[in-house]
Amino acid sequence: MPSGTxxxxxxxxxxxxxxxxxxxxTFARLFAAGGSAAxxxxxxxxxxKPEPLSRASLRPGRVDWQAVRDQxxxxxxxxxxxxxxxxxxxxxxxxxxVAHTRRLxxxxxxxxxxxxxAAKEHTRQVLADFLRVSPEEILITRxxxxxxxxxxxxxxxxxxxxxxxxxxNHPSNNQAWKAKGERHGYTVRExxxxxxxxxxxxxxxxxxxxLTPRTRVLAFMQHTNTSGDVFPAKELCAMAREHGxxxxxxGAQSFGLMDVDLSDWQPDFFSGSAHKWxxxxxxxxxxxxxxxxxxxxxxxxxxxxxxxxxxxRTHEGxxxxxxxxxxxxxxxxxxxxSIGMAEIEARxxxxxxxxxxxxxxxxxxxMWTPTQAERRGAVVTFRPGELExxxxxxxxxxxxxxxxxxxxxxxxGIRFSPHFYNMEVDVERAVEAIGRYVGxxx
Numbered sequence: 001m002p003s004g005t006x007x008x009x010x011x012x013x014x015x016x017x018x019x020x021x022x023x024x025x026t027f028a029r030l031f032a033a034g035g036s037a038a039x040x041x042x043x044x045x046x047x048x049k050p051e052p053l054s055r056a057s058l059r060p061g062r063v064d065w066q067a068v069r070d071q072x073x074x075x076x077x078x079x080x081x082x083x084x085x086x087x088x089x090x091x092x093x094x095x096x097x098v099a100h101t102r103r104l105x106x107x108x109x110x111x112x113x114x115x116x117x118a119a120k121e122h123t124r125q126v127l128a129d130f131l132r133v134s135p136e137e138i139l140i141t142r143x144x145x146x147x148x149x150x151x152x153x154x155x156x157x158x159x160x161x162x163x164x165x166x167x168x169n170h171p172s173n174n175q176a177w178k179a180k181g182e183r184h185g186y187t188v189r190e191x192x193x194x195x196x197x198x199x200x201x202x203x204x205x206x207x208x209x210x211l212t213p214r215t216r217v218l219a220f221m222q223h224t225n226t227s228g229d230v231f232p233a234k235e236l237c238a239m240a241r242e243h244g245x246x247x248x249x250x251g252a253q254s255f256g257l258m259d260v261d262l263s264d265w266q267p268d269f270f271s272g273s274a275h276k277w278x279x280x281x282x283x284x285x286x287x288x289x290x291x292x293x294x295x296x297x298x299x300x301x302x303x304x305x306x307x308x309x310x311x312x313r314t315h316e317g318x319x320x321x322x323x324x325x326x327x328x329x330x331x332x333x334x335x336x337x338s339i340g341m342a343e344i345e346a347r348x349x350x351x352x353x354x355x356x357x358x359x360x361x362x363x364x365x366x367m368w369t370p371t372q373a374e375r376r377g378a379v380v381t382f383r384p385g386e387l388e389x390x391x392x393x394x395x396x397x398x399x400x401x402x403x404x405x406x407x408x409x410x411x412x413g414i415r416f417s418p419h420f421y422n423m424e425v426d427v428e429r430a431v432e433a434i435g436r437y438v439g440x441x442x
Contacts, residue, residue, distance in 0.1 A: 060340065061343075065347060065420065065423065068421060069422070078401075081416040081422065082417055083348075084277075085276070089279050089332065093280065093328050093331060100327055116324065119326065120140060123140065124312065126330040127140070137291060137311065138286060140284065140312070140326060144172060144252040147272070147287035148176060149176050151297075152173075156296070164207065165190055165218075166193070170250060172250075174190075186216075193226075197372070203236070207239065207240075208243075217247075217248060219248040219250070222250065224253065226406070229370060230374075233267070234265045246268045252271065253276070256272070257377060258345050258377065269287065269288065269289055271288075274286075281325035284328075289311055294310075302317050303319040305318065305321065343420075348377075349378055352380050352418055353373060356376070362438055365385065380415065381411060381414070381416075385437075387442060389405035391442050392405065392434075392442055394442070399433050404417075
């Protein structure tokens with residue numbers, strides 16, 4: 001096969017892409033008839049029950065990715081390339097949430113509420129195993145934003161203290177630290193983003209140079225949502241420990257995508273969301289708190305229904321939670337583990353590499369994502385010629401392709417973030433669409 005070309009995937013029914021892909025006019029008619037809700041009548045949404053993954057389909061190095069894709073409810077003609085923002089869940093996880101919610105609402109007896117509440121502790125154990133830590137160090141939050149804010153609120157910081165942040169962090173990190181710094185009197189210093197990515201060694205040196213004897217916290221994203229830059233989390237955490245500095249690793253873009261081993265990284269805090277790369281239920285997330293921080297980290301909320309293990313007994317007093325979703329969160333992590341995070345990471349990075357290579361061949365496209373594979377994850381951001389990003393995003397939606405856009409002057413353009421449920425045909429559709437827009441307009 002010539003360099004830069006990829007085989008056209010077929011659907012599970014054996015149809016080619018030209019047979020199965022919805023044309024633009026058909027898709028536009030659906031949206032004109034009632035917006036995205038018009039797709040809800042698609043057969044994938046009506047009692048869809050995929051065949052469970054077989055052991056043969058999950059052989060290491062030979063995963064049947066079409067069988068994995070068939071676990072999800074997205075129609076074959078919709079390409080979801082937006083994992084950095086919101087991932088679909090497998091049909092079984094959707095059914096799990098619905099079934100437990102229905103039972104909770106139809107049998108709201110104390111015995112069942114206790115039973116479903118105990119599922120939270122199972123999910124905690126599953127998360128601990130997944131991240132290679134202990135359940136006593138796991139807090140179940142609603143998302144990364146909440147987890148990051150628990151950290152910036154729960155540490156004793158005041159006048160004379162400093163927090164060092166990365167300029168390309170998510171607002172739940174940067175905006176929160178700056179606002180709380182103004183309130184409590186501590187200083188926030190930024191390490192600037194450099195484009196293109198100058199390499200891991202550069203950032204280790206840059207972060208270390210930013211530390212002073214007054215620095216108490218170092219907060220950074222391990223994989224950025226802007227251009228997909230990847231940072232040396234283990235090395236940064238080790239460097240910070242040598243200086244007696246607390247680390248918060250924002251894992252919103254690595255949890256569920258990368259094979260994260262917190263026992264190896266040894267951060268003080270690590271945050272993540274279920275609704276992004278893990279493909280879990282909405283409003284569930286995780287905050288890892290290293291044991292060495294337990295007596296230095298104050299609760300943010302005080303209420304009923306705390307956890308039963310370790311730090312959760314004091315820090316999860318959040319009142320009534322969506323316990324069916326928490327149960328399903330654990331089930332989805334077990335689903336990822338059945339495939340293997342090394343397999344998922346390799347697959348997602350492979351699809352991202354296809355996007356980077358093929359989009360870079362289009363005249364007028366400027367790639368913001370690093371071209372070196374070791375410096376990027378599975379977020380691919382680029383400028384589509386001189387086209388307005390929001391207009392391109394709308395055209396992609398009409399073509400059945402889910403993406404995100406970036407406006408303003410800081411790396412404006414389109415962001416694709418493929419994941420393990422995507423097929424090569426999704427990449428081909430996206431590249432073809434961008435080439436058509438750049439060459440002939442939207």
